[in-house]
Amino acid sequence: METNRMTPFLRRHAARLATLIIALALYILALPHDISAADRAALAAKLRFVPTYLEPAGNGRPMRKVRTVNPALKHFESWISSVGAGAALADIAGTGKPADICLVDPRNDSVSVMPAPDTGARFTPFALPTPSDGYDARTIAPMGCMPADVNEDGRMDLVVYYWGRTPIVFLRNDASELGAAAFTPIEIVPKREVWNTNAAIIADIDGDGHPDLMFGNYFRDGDRILDPAATAGVEMQHSMSRAENGGRNRLLLWFKAGRSEIVYHDASDALTRAMADGWTLALGARDLTGDQLPEIYVANDFGSDRLLLNESAPGRPKFKIVEGHRDFTTPRSKVLGRDSFKGMGVDFGDVTGDGLPAIAVSNIASPYALLESHFLFVNNGDAGAWKRGEAPYRDESFARGTWISNWGWDIKFADVLNNGRPALVQTIGFIQGRHDAWPRLQELAMGNDELLPHPAVWPRFRGDEDLSGHDHDRLFLPSADGVYHDVWPLLGLDRNTISRGVATADVYGDGRLSVLIARQWQPSLFLRNVSEDAGRAIVIDLRVPGLPGATRAAYGAEARVTLGDGRIVTSFVDGGSGHGGRRAPEIHLGLGAVDAGRAFDVDVAWRDANGPHKTTLKLKPGRHHIVVGNPAAPPAAF
Numbered sequence: 001m002e003t004n005r006m007t008p009f010l011r012r013h014a015a016r017l018a019t020l021i022i023a024l025a026l027y028i029l030a031l032p033h034d035i036s037a038a039d040r041a042a043l044a045a046k047l048r049f050v051p052t053y054l055e056p057a058g059n060g061r062p063m064r065k066v067r068t069v070n071p072a073l074k075h076f077e078s079w080i081s082s083v084g085a086g087a088a089l090a091d092i093a094g095t096g097k098p099a100d101i102c103l104v105d106p107r108n109d110s111v112s113v114m115p116a117p118d119t120g121a122r123f124t125p126f127a128l129p130t131p132s133d134g135y136d137a138r139t140i141a142p143m144g145c146m147p148a149d150v151n152e153d154g155r156m157d158l159v160v161y162y163w164g165r166t167p168i169v170f171l172r173n174d175a176s177e178l179g180a181a182a183f184t185p186i187e188i189v190p191k192r193e194v195w196n197t198n199a200a201i202i203a204d205i206d207g208d209g210h211p212d213l214m215f216g217n218y219f220r221d222g223d224r225i226l227d228p229a230a231t232a233g234v235e236m237q238h239s240m241s242r243a244e245n246g247g248r249n250r251l252l253l254w255f256k257a258g259r260s261e262i263v264y265h266d267a268s269d270a271l272t273r274a275m276a277d278g279w280t281l282a283l284g285a286r287d288l289t290g291d292q293l294p295e296i297y298v299a300n301d302f303g304s305d306r307l308l309l310n311e312s313a314p315g316r317p318k319f320k321i322v323e324g325h326r327d328f329t330t331p332r333s334k335v336l337g338r339d340s341f342k343g344m345g346v347d348f349g350d351v352t353g354d355g356l357p358a359i360a361v362s363n364i365a366s367p368y369a370l371l372e373s374h375f376l377f378v379n380n381g382d383a384g385a386w387k388r389g390e391a392p393y394r395d396e397s398f399a400r401g402t403w404i405s406n407w408g409w410d411i412k413f414a415d416v417l418n419n420g421r422p423a424l425v426q427t428i429g430f431i432q433g434r435h436d437a438w439p440r441l442q443e444l445a446m447g448n449d450e451l452l453p454h455p456a457v458w459p460r461f462r463g464d465e466d467l468s469g470h471d472h473d474r475l476f477l478p479s480a481d482g483v484y485h486d487v488w489p490l491l492g493l494d495r496n497t498i499s500r501g502v503a504t505a506d507v508y509g510d511g512r513l514s515v516l517i518a519r520q521w522q523p524s525l526f527l528r529n530v531s532e533d534a535g536r537a538i539v540i541d542l543r544v545p546g547l548p549g550a551t552r553a554a555y556g557a558e559a560r561v562t563l564g565d566g567r568i569v570t571s572f573v574d575g576g577s578g579h580g581g582r583r584a585p586e587i588h589l590g591l592g593a594v595d596a597g598r599a600f601d602v603d604v605a606w607r608d609a610n611g612p613h614k615t616t617l618k619l620k621p622g623r624h625h626i627v628v629g630n631p632a633a634p635p636a637a638f
Contacts, residue, residue, distance in 0.1 A: 217247025349413025
């Protein structure tokens with residue numbers, strides 16, 4: 001009788017009960033799999049950093065906490081003012097070590113060059129000027145600095161990009177003393193155009209043996225975002241998940257260079273609208289197919305990221321958009337190239353030890369606010385997928401513990417313990433204040449996409465509003481099972497910060513990676529790695545011939561070594577992958593606890609004007625300076 005009474009109830013509420021059961025099951029599955037406090041402490045036991053806070057060089061501008069913006073954007077000026085902090089580590093002074101910093105600080109819109117802490121007073125910190133010929137200087141702000149030897153003369157130049165104008169190359173000249181006068185600003189785009197650039201990479205994209213430049217733009221070209229006297233309209237994104245009305249990304253191919261010149265040809269027509277018109281916040285370049293041409297990852301805010309399969313030939317850039325494969329258990333937005341998330345940062349690195357680089361991507365993954373997911377795309381081993389026009393990657397961010405943190409920005413693989421299992425460093429935070437502004441943002445996100453492009457309908461984000469402004473950056477260390485765990489709180493480092501860029505380098509020549517974090521509206525942070533009992537590393541300043549008598553970094557070159565347990569460790573000469581931070585352009589291979597005198601076979605692949613090459617080097621742990629690519633001589637160490 002009781003069963004008969006229940007039957008109508010079950011029939012009437014079957015759909016609700018099924019929904020409840022599914023929701024509970026998904027909630028249980030989504031609970032983070034964590035380790036004990038003791039195990040987390042053991043994971044971080046060997047890791048030690050000495051922090052130093054950095055101040056920018058004076059440039060004649062006052063320090064501030066918000067930008068002056070277009071009148072149409074004034075009521076959400078804090079949102080508009082949320083980017084522009086950048087940091088890079090490189091050998092700018094020419095000492096043979098990447099011991100110099102290029103820091104972009106939005107507080108005074110400065111681009112500062114300074115020695116890293118504890119490397120001696122080798123030169124006085126200085127600020128680069130912001131060229132404004134043909135522009136209104138009040139409407140320009142630097143967004144990032146990318147050290148790169150663009151003219152191949154053996155000296156480090158500086159590529160700086162902006163909101164409010166086109167990028168500039170500060171070419172190192174013959175001045176004997178390192179300072180602002182030692183760099184000559186070169187216009188690399190002939191016309192005076194208004195770009196709003198948030199990302200840049202240098203890579204030999206077309207395979208001709210010379211490094212090219214690619215820039216990722218955010219707001220529409222021509223939009224005067226930082227002009228308080230502007231009368232022309234500004235357009236915001238036309239969707240929170242499918243916006244394709246951003247600034248056009250640009251590709252500049254290397255054409256010719258000399259000690260005092262660098263000339264590029266605009267090859268942006270090789271980028272289709274689908275490749276180039278998103279709201280780009282980060283770019284990444286690495287060879288993922290083995291042909292020694294770099295694939296390009298375009299991380300887009302408010303819409304789908306793009307992975308560009310590189311099918312270029314010298315002087316003829318060509319790309320194809322490739323996406324991951326969706327199966328029954330994978331949500332659409334967890335498929336590479338089909339997401340609707342926020343694309344804030346990207347990097348490539350080892351996860352599985354099979355020699356196939358994974359792709360880490362930051363989004364917004366803020367609990368009880370906007371919980372999307374970060375990505376950790378791991379190669380599934382399907383080598384034939386590329387020929388079918390598919391990307392052989394599956395997101396494993398949940399299984400590996402990296403799917404959730406908060407409002408993420410730059411993300412970098414960094415083997416800070418030299419154990420052959422790179423950590424992940426991620427910058428966190430958006431706007432810092434006292435009053436929670438998440439309800440307003442959530443209301444905006446749920447609104448009609450037809451209204452979003454119009455600034456007048458946006459809510460107030462200015463003054464003392466807060467959006468993910470009181471958290472800490474993340475340092476994820478992998479445990480033996482390949483799952484990552486955040487150990488930042490165990491290291492005695494700061495909290496309640498808002499950060500943007502991450503740079504890493506073997507600053508002191510001891511094989512240990514130091515970390516530089518660019519902060520937004522706060523002093524940036526340099527972390528000297530003084531970890532004891534860590535493993536050893538092979539660090540290679542890998543170079544190829546440039547102008548007669550000179551060498552340059554072998555951008556895009558790959559190196560790999562097989563460890564005693566069979567794991568393959570890889571590294572590459574990075575040309576600026578990420579959002580606002582740039583690691584030094586060197587090879588770093590963590591080896592674990594090995595004897596200092598043990599020699600390893602290091603397989604190296606690179607491309608120059610004569611095509612792709614491979615060789616095997618016999619190297620011991622330590623720092624090496626090696627030139628490859630001279631057909632008349634074997635690889636040379638110096």
